[in-house]
Amino acid sequence: MKHQFFSLLTFVAIFPFGFLSLPAAGADKPDLKGLIQQYLPACRVRASESGNAQALVSGAGEALDLTKISKENPEPKAAPGYWYSPTMDFLSRQKVQANKAEQATGVIQLLHTLWRGPDFVQKKLYRARSFEGGWVVEVDHDFTNYPGSIQEIMPYELLVDHDHTLTQLRQRCYFYQGSASIYTNTVISVYEREKKIKGGIHYPEALEQELRNAWNKEKDAAIRN
Numbered sequence: 001m002k003h004q005f006f007s008l009l010t011f012v013a014i015f016p017f018g019f020l021s022l023p024a025a026g027a028d029k030p031d032l033k034g035l036i037q038q039y040l041p042a043c044r045v046r047a048s049e050s051g052n053a054q055a056l057v058s059g060a061g062e063a064l065d066l067t068k069i070s071k072e073n074p075e076p077k078a079a080p081g082y083w084y085s086p087t088m089d090f091l092s093r094q095k096v097q098a099n100k101a102e103q104a105t106g107v108i109q110l111l112h113t114l115w116r117g118p119d120f121v122q123k124k125l126y127r128a129r130s131f132e133g134g135w136v137v138e139v140d141h142d143f144t145n146y147p148g149s150i151q152e153i154m155p156y157e158l159l160v161d162h163d164h165t166l167t168q169l170r171q172r173c174y175f176y177q178g179s180a181s182i183y184t185n186t187v188i189s190v191y192e193r194e195k196k197i198k199g200g201i202h203y204p205e206a207l208e209q210e211l212r213n214a215w216n217k218e219k220d221a222a223i224r225n
Contacts, residue, residue: 029118035110039096039103056090056114064090069115074171081187082170083154087114092169099164101128104135107166108156112139124153131179134159136172176211178218186214 036043042059045066055063064087074083091111098104105126112121123146128137135158141150155175159168176183190210194203 030109030113030121032110032113032118035106035113039107039110040091040094043094058090058094062090062093064114066114070117072115076173080191081173081184082157083173084170085115087111088169088171092166094166096166097164098135098158098160098166101130101135104128104130104137104158107158107169108137108139111156111169129177133180136177174207174211176215178215182214182218183211186210 033045036045036056040056040058044057045053046055046057046063048054053066055065057063069087072085072087074085074088076082077084088111091107096103096107098107105128108126109121112124123142125140125142126137127140128135137156137158139153139156141148141153143150155172157168157170157172157180158166159170161167172183174183174187176186187207190207191200191203194200194206
């Protein structure tokens with residue numbers, strides 16, 4: 001898989017303390033127009049002469065090419081532990097409000113509707129967890145209603161400012177249910193340690209265990225406080 005070891009050089013993170021589970025989008029398919037109006041009120045859809053949607057244009061005039069979104073694959077950048085895509089980057093710049101769990105999951109549903117269409121979102125279960133400075137949104141397939149062999153989706157992170165305005169949307173390379181700083185430090189420290197031992201051949205297994213240990217410690221600390 002392309003998101004394996006070469007992406008180990010890309011780390012950083014975030015996560016929280018109390019998941020709110022939400023349905024994928026109810027019994028109905030999500031409405032892209034409604035999602036855009038709710039989360040991107042300053043944006044408009046630019047259509048071709050034949051009426052086909054071509055681009056999502058921000059209030060500042062930035063255009064997201066809707067004809068290319070379906071071919072996007074999240075990729076690593078300089079920040080360790082994360083994948084990014086042009087659509088994630090576009091949404092990160094639109095001053096989206098993410099003050100509630102419903103808003104955090106709604107942003108990811110908007111991303112997925114743009115990227116994979118309403119059928120994709122209808123078959124998923126979204127749940128958001130808050131942390132200091134943002135949200136983590138996990139996405140699971142609804143196997144009860146839509147059985148099948150489905151590729152696992154890594155969690156998304158939404159970083160927000162003091163006004164709960166989205167400043168960055170990105171996707172984690174690894175699962176973790178704790179804070180950004182602990183996730184980041186764990187990923188980096190384990191990588192630095194493991195690459196000195198047989199070239200990091202056991203890095204994935206070692207990181208999984210270390211992240212599990214870190215989360216247990218973080219939960220215990222939260223309970224004590």
